[in-house]
Structures are given as structure tokens and as C-alpha cells.
Amino acid sequence: MSGIRAQQKEKTRRQLIDAALGQLSSERSFSSLSLREVAKEAGLAPTSFYRHFSDMNELGLTLVDEAGLTLRQLMRQARQRIEKGGSVIQISVVTFMEFIESNGNIFRLLLRERSGTSAAFRAAVNREVRYFTLELCDYLQQANKLNADVAFLQADAAVTIVFSAGSDALDVDKDDRQQIALRTIQQLRFIARGAAEFSNRGLKSKT
Amino acid sequence: MSGIRAQQKEKTRRQLIDAALGQLSSERSFSSLSLREVAKEAGLAPTSFYRHFSDMNELGLTLVDEAGLTLRQLMRQARQRIEKGGSVIQISVVTFMEFIESNGNIFRLLLRERSGTSAAFRAAVNREVRYFTLELCDYLQQANKLNADVAFLQADAAVTIVFSAGSDALDVDKDDRQQIALRTIQQLRFIARGAAEFSNRGLKSKT
DNA sequence: TAAAATAGTGTACACGTGTACACTGAAAAT
DNA sequence: ATTTTCAGTGTACACGTGTACACTATTTTA
Structure with a gap:
């Protein structure tokens, strides 16, 4: 039994x-x-x-699922830390960098297969990243009271910047990683500031 | 002879x-x-x-050089168009999308080898992308009279966003590509707006 | 307790790979 | 005119690959 x-x-x-x-x-x-x-x-x-x-392909898709799971743990941890107060952006970036450090291989998998040669892989990775983005979008909309469109644009841009920074941080020593983290934090602030401005004025329709 | x-x-x-x-x-x-x-x-x-x-590796590095060349043609064309007037951001994104459309394979090469398994390839691709970024950085500094640090952060973020959009645009139809272009333009505006604000006030040092 | 199911093994095969080697014929150098 | 150089050829080899097939041993089912 x-x-x-x-x-x-x-x-x-x-x-x-x-x-x-x-x-x-x-x-x-x-x-x-x-x-x-x-x-x-x-x-x-x-x-x-x-x-x-049935083949390596199937194992690979399983790994991507596994990676998605890890990504959600990451989000959970970031949320918990944010609840305890502090700069949202800074906490998020630092948490993400910790993730890179202790889950390098998993992040590499996502990064590579996202632009890989298997359509199924690309779709699977994009699904996980989209989930990640939509979570952030919800948060921005609620916490910052942003226009829905603006919130999505900001979330999408932020995720892109953070993933790219993760890629840069993969094979680098601790000092450089710190440097990358600072750069990323500042860039996310640019985006947040810009989004807030446009959310107030409204996205322009013409001209 | x-x-x-x-x-x-x-x-x-x-x-x-x-x-x-x-x-x-x-x-x-x-x-x-x-x-x-x-x-x-x-x-x-x-x-x-x-x-x-001597081996496929050497051919590959030659291809990356080739790709770098194409990237510079792209920059030249964008500059020419910008001189004739119009929205800098919009012209840049549209020009980049045209590049993707007619040089898909070259862009794919850069995209993949940037996170590939060969350190030499990664370095070669990063060299080309850095060149691209520094060009943009110069332009921003001069045209927008930005603080040097801010200009670099903006250029770096913008290139990241544009490359990521290019990746998304690779295997989609014309309508979707247009959609991606609009999204990207708006995101670049967020970044530009944020950078301008921070350049006026100065980047914060502590707190 | 007998029969069926099944996780794991070992052998075998055809296939594509990188590349060493000896070669040919035409261009270049003498 | 003779020799040397060298881009391109064809053969040959060892190697790693995916996977078909027949098998064993043990758990599960009947």
C-alpha cells in the first residue's frame, strides 16, 4: 500500500x-x-x-517547472522581507542577488532556454517569467495606486532589468555583484519615478 | 600580384x-x-x-565580429534618421525593430552566445554590446546634458530593454512586433524621465 | 501461492562527429 | 622552366550518441 x-x-x-x-x-x-x-x-x-x-526534452521541461517553483519561493521571501519594512526596490534586488548566488544553475537554465532552440522550452520559461511579472504588476498597482497599463509597463521593464542584472552577476565576484546590485537599484528607481510621472499625467495618446 | x-x-x-x-x-x-x-x-x-x-569556435568568433559590424551599421542609420528630426526614442526603436526583422539570425547569435557556454563568446558579445551602450551614453550626456553617471545608467538600462524587446520580437508577426515596439517606447520614456529627474536632484548618497 | 507488472541491466547497432593523413592540381616563387 | 606552396579532396579511424531488444529480480496483483 x-x-x-x-x-x-x-x-x-x-x-x-x-x-x-x-x-x-x-x-x-x-x-x-x-x-x-x-x-x-x-x-x-x-x-x-x-x-x-521519454527523452531529454521531457526532463528539461521538468527542470523548467522546478525552476519556476524556485522563482516563487524567491517572491515569497521578498514579500516577507518587504512586510518588515525598508526600501522595496533595494530589498527586492538584494533578495534576487542572493537567489542568483545560491541557485546559479537554475537561473542559467531559465536564461538560456528562454532564447534556446526549443519552442516548448521558450514557452515554458516565458510562462514562468510572465507569472513573475504579473505578480509584480499587481503589487505595483495596489501599493503605488498606478494606472493598470503603467503598472504593467513598469513591472515588465523592472523584471527585464533585474533578470539582465542577474545574468551579469552570474560569473562575478562578490564586489562586482554588489556593484551590479547598486546599478540595478538605481535603474529601477528611474523606472519607478518615470512610471509615477506618467501615471499622474496619463500616457499620451498622440503627438 | x-x-x-x-x-x-x-x-x-x-x-x-x-x-x-x-x-x-x-x-x-x-x-x-x-x-x-x-x-x-x-x-x-x-x-x-x-x-x-582552426575550429568551429574560431568561426563563431568571426561571426560575432560580423554581428558587431552590423550593429554599428544600425547605429549609423539611427543617427542619420535622428538628424532629420522626430522623436529620438521612437526612431531608435523602430530602426532596431527593422534590424531584427532583416537580421534575425545575427541578432539570435548575439542573444544566445551572450549567455552561452563559451567564455570567449560571452566576452566577445559583451564587448559589442558595451560599445553600443557607450555610444548611447555619449549621446545622452551631450544631447540631454545629463550627469555622466546618470547617463550611463540610463544608457545601460535602455540597451537592456531594447535588446530584450528584440528577443521578444524575433518570432512574432508584424502586429505583435508593433505592439512590442509601442511598449518599448513607453518604457524607454519612463527611464528617460526618471533619469532626468535624478540628474537634476543628484543621485542620493546615503539614507 | 501463482501470475503479472515493472524498475533496472547489458548487449548491440547504426549514425554523425572531429580530425589525421596522404593525395592532387593549379598558382606562385625561383 | 622548374620547384615550391597550398586550397581543396577522399579515405579512414576512434569516439560518443540515442535507443531497440532480450534479460533479471523484486514488488504488486489476483
Whole structure:
């Protein structure tokens, strides 16, 4: 009843996922991993791989889901910290930088597959990023009482800036990362300030 | 003296470059190309490849240079148009979108190799993008009389936003691209507005 | 308790890869 | 006119790949 068999299966499935994630690095992308490599790293015979995923593509999409999950943990943590007070922008950026530092491989996966060669991957990553953006959009609309259109534009721009900064921060030492964080905070302030101005005056329609 | 030999060599070298560029697409990245494929597409025996490049890596870096060249043409064209008057931001974005449309593969190359697995590639792409950013920074400083630090932050943010928009615009139809252009223009206005405000007041140092 | 299901193994195969090597023929140098 | 250089060819090899297939051992079902 406990399903000692299903339990074991789930365990080796995890081993495959972890093996794949573990092989990612700045010089190794998911698409450069082979089924055999991943199976070997997980301590499995190559053909056993098929008991869990029909091909590497399917494993990859699972990894993207996994990454989405991590992204939501990140959001939750940022929200918690913000509730305790302080600069929203600064807290968000610092939290994101911590995420990059301890989840480099996961972030790399998102970053690369977003412009990768598989339409399914691109769609999956964009779905996660969109979720992230809409969360932020809601927050901006509510907290800053912004026009809905303006809030979306701001959220979208902010996410773009932050992800790009994350990319820059991936392979850099702590000092440089700090530098990048400061730059990013200031850029987000530009955007916030501009959005606030336009929200008051209204987006221009012509001319 | 005319170098009928060197002339022919240059010609087949171009064939290799064009063959590689031509094989790029939304579902085909440079790293997924094989030496044999490129040679075949160029109408060459696989081993002849080595008469021109020591390996695919070297060809790839050549392509990045090529892409940088195209990027500068883009800047030149934008500048020319701006001189004739009109909204700087709008002209820039429209020009960039045209670039995406007619040079999709080149832009894809930059986009992907910027977060790719080769440090040399990443460095080469970042070099080109930095050049692009500094050009814009100069312009902003001069035309808008901005504080140097603020101008850099604005230029960097603007380039990030525009490149990201380019990525979004790669595989969509004309209507969607128009939509993306409008969004991008508005976001750049946010940034410009925010930068102008902060340039007047000065960036805050503490608190 | 007997039968069925199934996670994992090992062997085997065809395929595409990078590249070493010996070669050819025409351009360039002597 | 003779020799040298060298862009391009064709053959050959070892290697890693995905995956089909027949198998084993153990859990689950009947």
C-alpha cells in the first residue's frame, strides 16, 4: 500500500533531475548534456532513463517547472522581507542577488532556454517569467495606486532589468555583484519615478 | 600580384561564414551546428574547413565580429534618421525593430552566445554590446546634458530593454512586433524621465 | 501461492562527429 | 622552366550518441 516500488521510482527520478541540474554550469548548458551523461551521473544504466522520461526534452521541461517553483519561493521571501519594512526596490534586488548566488544553475537554465532552440522550452520559461511579472504588476498597482497599463509597463521593464542584472552577476565576484546590485537599484528607481510621472499625467495618446 | 589565389580563398571563407549564418534559425543555434554541416552547406569537403578556421569556435568568433559590424551599421542609420528630426526614442526603436526583422539570425547569435557556454563568446558579445551602450551614453550626456553617471545608467538600462524587446520580437508577426515596439517606447520614456529627474536632484548618497 | 507488472541491466547497432593523413592540381616563387 | 606552396579532396579511424531488444529480480496483483 505504501508503494515501496513507486517510492523508489520517485527517488531515482529525483536523482536524474538532480544529476542534470548538477551538471549545469557556466560552460555547460542543458542542451549540451547527453542522456548517457545524465544517467551515468545519477548512477543509472543509460536505458533506465526511459523508465522516467521519454527523452531529454521531457526532463528539461521538468527542470523548467522546478525552476519556476524556485522563482516563487524567491517572491515569497521578498514579500516577507518587504512586510518588515525598508526600501522595496533595494530589498527586492538584494533578495534576487542572493537567489542568483545560491541557485546559479537554475537561473542559467531559465536564461538560456528562454532564447534556446526549443519552442516548448521558450514557452515554458516565458510562462514562468510572465507569472513573475504579473505578480509584480499587481503589487505595483495596489501599493503605488498606478494606472493598470503603467503598472504593467513598469513591472515588465523592472523584471527585464533585474533578470539582465542577474545574468551579469552570474560569473562575478562578490564586489562586482554588489556593484551590479547598486546599478540595478538605481535603474529601477528611474523606472519607478518615470512610471509615477506618467501615471499622474496619463500616457499620451498622440503627438 | 592580384593574388588570384588569395582572392579565391577569401571567397570560400565568405561561403563558410554565410553558410553558418544561413543555418541559424529559431530552432538552430550556432553551438548545434557541426563543422561537417557548415562545410557541406558551403560546398566544401569537411577537411577543407581547416584551411580557413582552426575550429568551429574560431568561426563563431568571426561571426560575432560580423554581428558587431552590423550593429554599428544600425547605429549609423539611427543617427542619420535622428538628424532629420522626430522623436529620438521612437526612431531608435523602430530602426532596431527593422534590424531584427532583416537580421534575425545575427541578432539570435548575439542573444544566445551572450549567455552561452563559451567564455570567449560571452566576452566577445559583451564587448559589442558595451560599445553600443557607450555610444548611447555619449549621446545622452551631450544631447540631454545629463550627469555622466546618470547617463550611463540610463544608457545601460535602455540597451537592456531594447535588446530584450528584440528577443521578444524575433518570432512574432508584424502586429505583435508593433505592439512590442509601442511598449518599448513607453518604457524607454519612463527611464528617460526618471533619469532626468535624478540628474537634476543628484543621485542620493546615503539614507 | 501463482501470475503479472515493472524498475533496472547489458548487449548491440547504426549514425554523425572531429580530425589525421596522404593525395592532387593549379598558382606562385625561383 | 622548374620547384615550391597550398586550397581543396577522399579515405579512414576512434569516439560518443540515442535507443531497440532480450534479460533479471523484486514488488504488486489476483
